[in-house]
Amino acid sequence: MTEDWIIVRFGEITVKGRNRTRFEELMLARVKEALASFGSLSYDKAYGRLYIRLNGESFDRVADRLKDVFGIVSFSPAIRTANELAAIREAALAVMRAVDPPPRTFKVSVKRAYKGFPHDSREMNHLVGAHVLRNTPNLKVDVHQPEVELKVEIREEGTFVHCRTVPAAGGFPLGMNGKAMLLLSGGIDSPVAGWMMMRKGLELEAVHFHSYPYTSEQSKEKVVALAQRLAYYGGRMKLHVVPFTELQTRLARTGYEHLMITMMRRAMLRIAERLAEKSGALALVTGESLGQVASQTLASMNVIGRVTSLPVLRPLVAMDKLDIIRMAERIGTYETSILPYEDCCTLFVPKSPATNPNLRIVERAERLLGDEMERLIAEAVSGTETIEVTETERSDAVRAGEERWF
Numbered sequence: 001m002t003e004d005w006i007i008v009r010f011g012e013i014t015v016k017g018r019n020r021t022r023f024e025e026l027m028l029a030r031v032k033e034a035l036a037s038f039g040s041l042s043y044d045k046a047y048g049r050l051y052i053r054l055n056g057e058s059f060d061r062v063a064d065r066l067k068d069v070f071g072i073v074s075f076s077p078a079i080r081t082a083n084e085l086a087a088i089r090e091a092a093l094a095v096m097r098a099v100d101p102p103p104r105t106f107k108v109s110v111k112r113a114y115k116g117f118p119h120d121s122r123e124m125n126h127l128v129g130a131h132v133l134r135n136t137p138n139l140k141v142d143v144h145q146p147e148v149e150l151k152v153e154i155r156e157e158g159t160f161v162h163c164r165t166v167p168a169a170g171g172f173p174l175g176m177n178g179k180a181m182l183l184l185s186g187g188i189d190s191p192v193a194g195w196m197m198m199r200k201g202l203e204l205e206a207v208h209f210h211s212y213p214y215t216s217e218q219s220k221e222k223v224v225a226l227a228q229r230l231a232y233y234g235g236r237m238k239l240h241v242v243p244f245t246e247l248q249t250r251l252a253r254t255g256y257e258h259l260m261i262t263m264m265r266r267a268m269l270r271i272a273e274r275l276a277e278k279s280g281a282l283a284l285v286t287g288e289s290l291g292q293v294a295s296q297t298l299a300s301m302n303v304i305g306r307v308t309s310l311p312v313l314r315p316l317v318a319m320d321k322l323d324i325i326r327m328a329e330r331i332g333t334y335e336t337s338i339l340p341y342e343d344c345c346t347l348f349v350p351k352s353p354a355t356n357p358n359l360r361i362v363e364r365a366e367r368l369l370g371d372e373m374e375r376l377i378a379e380a381v382s383g384t385e386t387i388e389v390t391e392t393e394r395s396d397a398v399r400a401g402e403e404r405w406f
Contacts, residue, residue, distance in 0.1 A: 001094040003059065003077035006066070007153070007160055008050035011073035011170040024050075027071045027173045033235050034069045038062055046155065051080075063166055068233055070199050071173035076151075078162035083117055083154060088124075089131040091161040092150055096132050096139075099163060105142035106132070106163075110152040117154050128152060172201025174234050179203045180283040180313065181276040183268060184239070186223045186341070189287030189316055191230060191333040192324050196315040197285050198234050205279050206230070206237060207272050207384075209244040219341035224387060229333050232391040240275050241385040244268075247376040256365040258354045261295045263366060266307040267377065273308045274381050283311045289324065290317050294353035303357045 010027055028045055031052075035041055040055040041062070054062065059077050066075060081091040096106065110124040119127065132150070133139060153160045182194040184206040194204055208223045224239060231237040251263050272284050288296045295304065305312050316324055328334035366373060 001079050001081070001091055003079055003095070003098070003162070004054050005078045005080045005160065006052040006054065006059070006062065006075050007078050007162065008052060008066070008075045009073050010048060010050070011071055011168075011172070020048075023173065023176060024048075026176055030071060030173045030175075030235070031066070031069055034065055035062060044157070046157065051160075067166060067168040069173075070169050070171045070201070070233065071176070072168040073170050074165050074167050076162040076165050078160040080158045080160050083114065083156075083159050085119065085127060088152060088154075088159050088161065089128055091159070092128045092152065093132055093135055095161050095163050096136060096148070096150060099148055102136075102138075103147035104138065105140050105146045106148040106150055107141060107143045107146040108132070108150045108152065110154065112154045114154050114156040116156070124152060124154070169199060169233075171199035174198060174201065175203040177201035178283075179205065179279065179281045180285050181272050181279065181281040182206045182285040183272055183287070184208050184223055184226060185287070186219060186226065186337065187287065188328050188334065188337040189289060189292075189324055191226045191287075191337060192327050192331065193285055193287040193313075193315050194230050195233060195327075195331050195333075197313060198230065202283075202285070204230070204234065204237060204285065205240065205275075205281060207240040207242060207275055209242045209248075209268055209271075211245045211248050212243070214245060214248075215342055218339075222336060222339050222341050224389065225336045226333055227387075227389040228391060229331070229336065231389045233331070235391065237389045238279070239387040239389050241387065242271055242275075242380050243383045243385075244380060247380055250369065250372065250376060254365050254368055256361075258352055259357060259362055259365055261353045262300060262303060262357045262362055265295050265300075265304045266362070266366070267373075269304065269308045269312070270377050271380050273310050274377070275384065276310060281310075283313050284308065285313045285315070287316055288314045289319055289321070292321065294355045297355045299356040300354070303359045303362055306359060 024045060028043065028050060031050060032043065038057045040057050042053045042055060044051040066072065079091040079095060081087040108125045108129040110121045110128065112121045112124065129141060148163050150163045177200060180197060180202045182190065182204045184190050198204055206227050210220050220241060227237050227239045247267055248264060251267065252260060269284065276284060288301065291297060294300060325334060328337060
């Protein structure tokens with residue numbers, strides 16, 4: 001007997017009650033999409049579970065991809081057998097013999113979801129455990145802290161036996177909670193913010209503000225690489241590259257040098273909002289963390305956020321920089337984010353940017369541009385380049401970091 005099945009357990013979607021069926025169907029679609037390169041797999045959906053038959057595919061390779069699929073809380077390689085006592089006992093013994101190194105202690109946990117089975121859970125704990133003990137030397141029972149917990153799930157369609165549980169990404173399946181527009185700068189923070197919101201079920205499109213020739217083509221390629229990394233987790237992503245040079249240089253000539261960052265960020269939100277409306281996105285996502293820089297004080301966030309009617313989601317707002325860096329390393333964006341290519345946020349930076357901007361003064365400075373502000377924003381939106389981004393594989397280093405994360 002071999003572990004030719006994977007039991008997939010869903011996470012937060014199981015709390016959704018009457019919407020459960022729709023969410024489980026979406027979860028199945030996301031899993032099939034992520035595992036499309038494994039042509040031999042077959043799928044069997046049950047209440048609160050998904051069963052994947054390997055049909056000869058490598059469990060390790062499938063598991064490496066499966067644990068990054070949002071909405072899956074954990075999964076286990078398993079043997080599926082008939083609902084017969086002798087078959088279940090043999091499957092349990094096969095699973096225990098496959099454990100390397102051999103354990104010294106174990107316990108049996110039986111769940112009898114199929115009430116037509118003649119033995120209840122307590123009886124099966126004894127019947128299965130006794131068979132394993134008789135046929136495995138130097139093995140003892142420890143019901144409190146066993147080295148291995150042998151699990152038996154008796155369902156109407158068959159019995160699944162397993163002893164390993166692989167933690168996965170958790171969260172919600174992609175797209176379950178709508179769509180948002182991510183402001184992707186090319187730094188460390190915004191890709192992490194995007195990953196966190198994708199984990200909560202948001203489908204993302206990204207917008208990047210490119211100030212060529214002040215910023216190089218390499219900085220644009222860096223952002224495309226970050227979008228590709230995020231697409232690995234989401235399967236797909238559109239990247240909108242906005243020509244920001246003319247608007248940014250015009251804001252720099254207003255005479256309000258200390259408000260330059262504030263006005264620039266407000267212009268970015270205006271543009272992002274219009275792109276979001278075109279794509280059907282219902283929120284904006286930023287990588288802001290409270291107090292990290294001048295534009296991320298509470299006063300600055302208040303003044304900057306007033307310019308848009310869409311909700312601005314800030315998943316990193318209470319995180320420390322070191323925690324953000326660790327997460328960037330674990331999801332595989334950090335090495336790209338620290339490449340030394342400038343972005344538009346590093347241009348025309350004042351010596352003393354305002355940390356407590358006054359909304360009336362900021363609006364007065366913007367009125368100096370008159371109709372020119374609207375024209376520049378409209379031209380930036382119409383000149384936006386949209387790139388269809390495909391996923392990239394992760395490095396071995398990223399996989400190793402992920403083991404520590406999950």
